[in-house]
Amino acid sequence: MDVIRSLLNQSEGKIFLLIFDGLGGLPDPATGRTELETARTPNLDRWAREGATGLVDPVGPGITPGSGPAHLALFGYDPIRDNVGRGVLSALGAGLKLTSRDVAARINFATRAADGTIRDRRAGRITSEEGRRVAEILARGVSIPDAEVTVSAEKEHRAVVVFRGDGLAGNVKDTDPQHTGVPAHEAEALDDASRKTAKVANQFVEQARKLLRSEPAANEVLLRGFAGWDPPDSFEHKFGLRAAAIAMYPMYLGLARLVGMRALPQMPSIEAEFDALAIALENNDFVFLHVKQTDSAGEDGDFARKAQVLEEVDALLALVNDAHPDLIIVTGDHSTPAAMRSHSWHPVPILFRGGHTFVDDTTEFGETACRRGALGRFPSCYILPQALATVGRLDKFGA
Amino acid sequence: MDVIRSLLNQSEGKIFLLIFDGLGGLPDPATGRTELETARTPNLDRWAREGATGLVDPVGPGITPGSGPAHLALFGYDPIRDNVGRGVLSALGAGLKLTSRDVAARINFATRAADGTIRDRRAGRITSEEGRRVAEILARGVSIPDAEVTVSAEKEHRAVVVFRGDGLAGNVKDTDPQHTGVPAHEAEALDDASRKTAKVANQFVEQARKLLRSEPAANEVLLRGFAGWDPPDSFEHKFGLRAAAIAMYPMYLGLARLVGMRALPQMPSIEAEFDALAIALENNDFVFLHVKQTDSAGEDGDFARKAQVLEEVDALLALVNDAHPDLIIVTGDHSTPAAMRSHSWHPVPILFRGGHTFVDDTTEFGETACRRGALGRFPSCYILPQALATVGRLDKFGA
Numbered sequence: 103m104d105v106i107r108s109l110l111n112q113s114e115g116k117i118f119l120l121i122f123d124g125l126g127g128l129p130d131p132a133t134g135r136t137e138l139e140t141a142r143t144p145n146l147d148r149w150a151r152e153g154a155t156g157l158v159d160p161v162g163p164g165i166t167p168g169s170g171p172a173h174l175a176l177f178g179y180d181p182i183r184d185n186v187g188r189g190v191l192s193a194l195g196a197g198l199k200l201t202s203r204d205v206a207a208r209i210n211f212a213t214r215a216a217d218g219t220i221r222d223r224r225a226g227r228i229t230s231e232e233g234r235r236v237a238e239i240l241a242r243g244v245s246i247p248d249a250e251v252t253v254s255a256e257k258e259h260r261a262v263v264v265f266r267g268d269g270l271a272g273n274v275k276d277t278d279p280q281h282t283g284v285p286a287h288e289a290e291a292l293d294d295a296s297r298k299t300a301k302v303a304n305q306f307v308e309q310a311r312k313l314l315r316s317e318p319a320a321n322e323v324l325l326r327g328f329a330g331w332d333p334p335d336s337f338e339h340k341f342g343l344r345a346a347a348i349a350m351y352p353m354y355l356g357l358a359r360l361v362g363m364r365a366l367p368q369m370p371s372i373e374a375e376f377d378a379l380a381i382a383l384e385n386n387d388f389v390f391l392h393v394k395q396t397d398s399a400g401e402d403g404d405f406a407r408k409a410q411v412l413e414e415v416d417a418l419l420a421l422v423n424d425a426h427p428d429l430i431i432v433t434g435d436h437s438t439p440a441a442m443r444s445h446s447w448h449p450v451p452i453l454f455r456g457g458h459t460f461v462d463d464t465t466e467f468g469e470t471a472c473r474r475g476a477l478g479r480f481p482s483c484y485i486l487p488q489a490l491a492t493v494g495r496l497d498k499f500g501a
Numbered sequence: 502m503d504v505i506r507s508l509l510n511q512s513e514g515k516i517f518l519l520i521f522d523g524l525g526g527l528p529d530p531a532t533g534r535t536e537l538e539t540a541r542t543p544n545l546d547r548w549a550r551e552g553a554t555g556l557v558d559p560v561g562p563g564i565t566p567g568s569g570p571a572h573l574a575l576f577g578y579d580p581i582r583d584n585v586g587r588g589v590l591s592a593l594g595a596g597l598k599l600t601s602r603d604v605a606a607r608i609n610f611a612t613r614a615a616d617g618t619i620r621d622r623r624a625g626r627i628t629s630e631e632g633r634r635v636a637e638i639l640a641r642g643v644s645i646p647d648a649e650v651t652v653s654a655e656k657e658h659r660a661v662v663v664f665r666g667d668g669l670a671g672n673v674k675d676t677d678p679q680h681t682g683v684p685a686h687e688a689e690a691l692d693d694a695s696r697k698t699a700k701v702a703n704q705f706v707e708q709a710r711k712l713l714r715s716e717p718a719a720n721e722v723l724l725r726g727f728a729g730w731d732p733p734d735s736f737e738h739k740f741g742l743r744a745a746a747i748a749m750y751p752m753y754l755g756l757a758r759l760v761g762m763r764a765l766p767q768m769p770s771i772e773a774e775f776d777a778l779a780i781a782l783e784n785n786d787f788v789f790l791h792v793k794q795t796d797s798a799g800e801d802g803d804f805a806r807k808a809q810v811l812e813e814v815d816a817l818l819a820l821v822n823d824a825h826p827d828l829i830i831v832t833g834d835h836s837t838p839a840a841m842r843s844h845s846w847h848p849v850p851i852l853f854r855g856g857h858t859f860v861d862d863t864t865e866f867g868e869t870a871c872r873r874g875a876l877g878r879f880p881s882c883y884i885l886p887q888a889l890a891t892v893g894r895l896d897k898f899g900a
Contacts, residue, residue, distance in 0.1 A: 129860050161898055163879055164886030165504065168899035181899075182504060191900045327900075439857070445897055447890045448859055449877070469875075470862060479877045 115493025118427035124397030125434025139468035153455030156477025172435035178486030187329020192262035194356025214322035271295035272330035336362030400438030457492035514892025517826035523796030524833025538867035540811035552854030555876025571834035577885030586728020591661035593755025613721035670694035671729035735761030799837030856891035
């Protein structure tokens with residue numbers, strides 16, 4: 103990928119990347135058509151006719167990606183080498199802004215028996231409201247010399263803690279023992295640079311136990327996925343593109359920020375996302391727009407709703423034409439087949455429309471058509487180099 | 502591939518891998534159809550309709566694999582990095598069980614002139630019966646202090662020798678000079694750890710010459726492919742699958758044993774192989790069943806017989822349904838087109854049927870149909886990760 107950077111030129115073609123979270127699906131046995139193939143999407147189909155299609159593999163054969171590695175690959179990064187620690191991903195998901203002085207860790211609220219052993223690693227799966235309440239107790243009550251502590255609830259029994267201070271590093275062993283009937287581990291530094299973090303984490307756990315001692319369920323915190331903020335080379339440095347991100351959920355803005363993209367304010371609706379596109383594209387070379395609802399419908403096992411979200415977004419795509427990108431790319435971060443109610447490893451449809459795209463004979467945007475498209479099948483991390491080439495931003499390699 | 506191991510969960514889906522040795526072929530110019538496309542295989546075609554198809558590349562573009570690397574790739578190993586020395590492969594082929602105290606080498610029986618030079622590197626291609634007779638002379642007659650020696654005939658002028666003892670290592674140069682008119686080389690250690698092996702090998706050659714001095718053709722032994730027994734990480738460790746192998750020929754059971762699979766007793770017929778499947782699958786998570794006869798027919802240049810073997814096996818496939826695997830995979834270790842009378846580098850048809858396979862629009866199992874299937878074209882070593890994903894045995898990578 104260092105080759106790509108050496109080939110960047112001064113061309114100015116603008117690229118729009120539309121991501122349907124969890125786009126790929128599996129065929130409905132009754133019709134043989136996937137969610138995307140079932141939805142009526144005249145605008146996407148037209149782009150597919152006017153451009154080229156293919157399939158992308160987010161991480162590798164058989165690997166079901168989480169949102170972190172899946173988006174890093176879409177942004178042209180190596181999803182395994184550049185993968186982000188769980189603590190950092192949780193912090194991004196909670197909308198926290200991290201600095202190089204921070205170490206983040208995922209919290210599981212748990213239930214601790216009188217003898218100090220863990221009785222329930224998920225505190226009886228307390229509600230999200232309960233989770234927020236106990237996270238708030240910690241946020242207000244914990245006070246550690248030399249480290250600023252931020253606690254933010256995620257969902258149910260999950261929360262995130264960020265320790266900010268000088269001399270903190272993220273190489274600390276989980277305190278979560280992964281089993282019940284045993285006590286939590288002490289936080290333990292795995293290198294010298296992380297000693298202070300381990301000490302701070304143990305102080306945090308000790309204070310949390312005191313603050314939560316009268317809680318019936320969530321009277322213990324288990325920490326895992328300690329990670330410092332060690333962002334990879336910026337997107338602009340790697341690919342020469344000023345970039346902006348449009349999304350409704352903090353994690354995706356956080357992932358964009360991780361690679362140095364400008365994050366637009368969190369949008370209240372899909373319509374608002376598309377309304378923001380024209381100005382974003384005017385001020386940037388690359389705009390990433392994230393649609394979450396396809397993934398949510400897939401995770402709920404709702405085939406019809408996933409197809410409906412696709413139809414609703416399709417109806418907004420005139421706004422993309424109005425913004426005049428030189429290249430439109432539509433794909434997903436991974437598949438989320440309604441039939442599986444979860445992310446999956448299946449390759450994801452992609453289309454390129456504009457620039458020097460090889461216009462193929464695809465007539466609709468769907469998994470089966472994409473399998474035969476001119477883009478072929480390739481790892482997601484190669485979308486960016488091909489996008490740059492398609493808008494003329496890459497010079498020849500070698501004389 | 503280390504990522505795969507970190508994602509293994511506790512799910513229990515069972516996988517059946519049916520290997521037709523040398524499955525891939527080339528089209529008959531008269532009909533445009535390959536051996537597989539010519540054979541009437543209603544059961545394989547039905548699985549292709551109910552599942553997805555694709556093409557696999559055993560080692561790499563243009564590389565024609567031997568059985569060793571081809572099977573290692575099918576078992577999810579790197580066929581180049583994890584390749585096995587020729588001596589070990591010969592020993593496995595002879596059905597010998599190796600230990601970490603063993604070094605194996607391939608023997609070529611040769612003809613030595615009165616002046617000590619090699620006159621014929623294959624001893625006039627003596628018959629297999631002759632080969633067995635002279636191998637037996639060595640097996641009975643050789644006696645070396647500090648090393649136990651096993652000699653076993655292969656085919657014609659080929660045999661294998663295994664040296665067992667303390668302090669043996671396999672880094673020894675071939676004694677086969679690869680030319681006639683020159684004497685055999687001395688065995689020469691290429692590192693300190695292999696000095697004793699070289700000494701033992703030279704004692705073996707010296708005694709062999711004495712024992713065979715009155716033989717008219719096979720009065721010399723040439724050694725090559727010295728290799729110690731250094732098996733890779735076990736299949737169960739890498740993929741979390743208890744595995745069993747069913748085959749009619751010792752080499753394939755040996756290759757399975759190399760990666761720690763249980764080898765069922767050598768089967769007398771293809772029918773017996775399929776009869777053994779149900780119980781094997783009951784007691785294991787993964788069963789590999791090897792059909793040799795397709796390769797033998799291909800190597801004989803017998804297009805019609807290769808097609809006929811495929812039809813005969815197809816008729817037995819009801820026994821697979823009776824064994825209720827969660828995922829059926831059918832493919833080959835490599836292509837053996839009858840037109841070439843040899844292994845080839847051409848990609849090999851594959852089908853997945855069951856689990857969360859993307860059911861595509863394939864209607865028959867054959868090279869041309871597979872080229873358009875939903876599995877796409879990929880290296881054989883990625884069959885395993887995708888199989889694990891398809892039966893739900895892999896967790897998500899990253900949050």
